[in-house]
């Protein structure tokens with residue numbers, strides 16, 4: 455199988471390249487310097503040149519607060535850019551897997567979101583990804599949309615790294631305790647995406663590590679595992695104001711992933727694996 459990955463220079467893209475290595479497939483990874491999602495001619499050219507069996511679209515403008523400040527950029531990259539990839543997939547006979555987000559939901563459900571639940575994003579990033587999902591379903595009804603959340607892993611800017619860095623110098627760190635979701639390890643997500651591609655998946659699939667927590671609880675676990683002395687203190691979103699509002703509860707139900715018989719570890723085991731891997735790199 456030949457697979458073309460957009461966003462191969464990003465955190466998830468790097469995990470996809472790593473997990474796909476030695477699996478017998480031909481993998482082509484592209485970053486924004488190779489092809490800009492906003493340029494349909496460039497996108498079509500790179501897809502036509504390799505005519506892949508699958509396109510994996512892991513590229514996006516992912517800075518949630520940046521999207522709020524520049525919603526035009528968010529829409530042009532995340533919504534119109536995704537549509538450009540879907541057009542190229544349709545023109546070249548490639549299947550498409552698109553990586554989306556828990557932020558397409560408003561966070562008011564209070565129970566894990568099912569794939570059948572209605573989108574109702576509350577920030578510009580969520581609106582741009584929601585718009586992408588809508589466009590993709592129209593252009594490429596066979597596409598697979600994988601919604602995930604709270605990514606962490608090597609090769610990117612992620613929450614555990616931020617907390618570990620702060621803990622080096624600060625005796626106390628305040629973290630919001632009123633947003634609940636599921637942290638997800640990019641290597642686990644990448645492994646699941648490969649299985650979904652191999653299974654010829656279509657439609658929406660929710661894919662996160664198991665379990666749920668608040669950012670505060672996540673930070674406590676990071677500091678505990680790392681054996682650090684920093685004290686983590688709970689705070690609220692009203693106290694810690696950011697440009698983009700976040701959903702209060704964005705846990706995604708695992709039932710659509712289980713339908714493909716794909717199992718994924720709980721977030722605590724995933725965090726432990728990530729910290730152990732970091733340790734081997736730094737020691």
Ligand SMILES: NC(=O)c1ccc[n+]([C@@H]2O[C@H](COP(=O)([O-])OP(=O)(O)OC[C@H]3O[C@@H](n4cnc5c(N)ncnc54)[C@H](OP(=O)(O)O)[C@@H]3O)[C@@H](O)[C@H]2O)c1
Nearest residue numbers: 461463464465466485486490491513514516555602604605
């Ligand atoms: N991070 C999270 O917590 C999270 C949560 C839920 C869903 N997701 C989704 O998961 C996917 C991967 O996220 P990530 O955190 O791995 O992303 P990331 O580390 O921010 O990487 C973004 C990738 O997109 C590429 N890109 C950005 N703008 C582009 C453009 N105009 N044209 C072409 N490529 C462009 C970047 O290329 P260059 O580096 O070469 O510029 C990079 O490879 C995204 O679809 C994101 O929406 C992420």
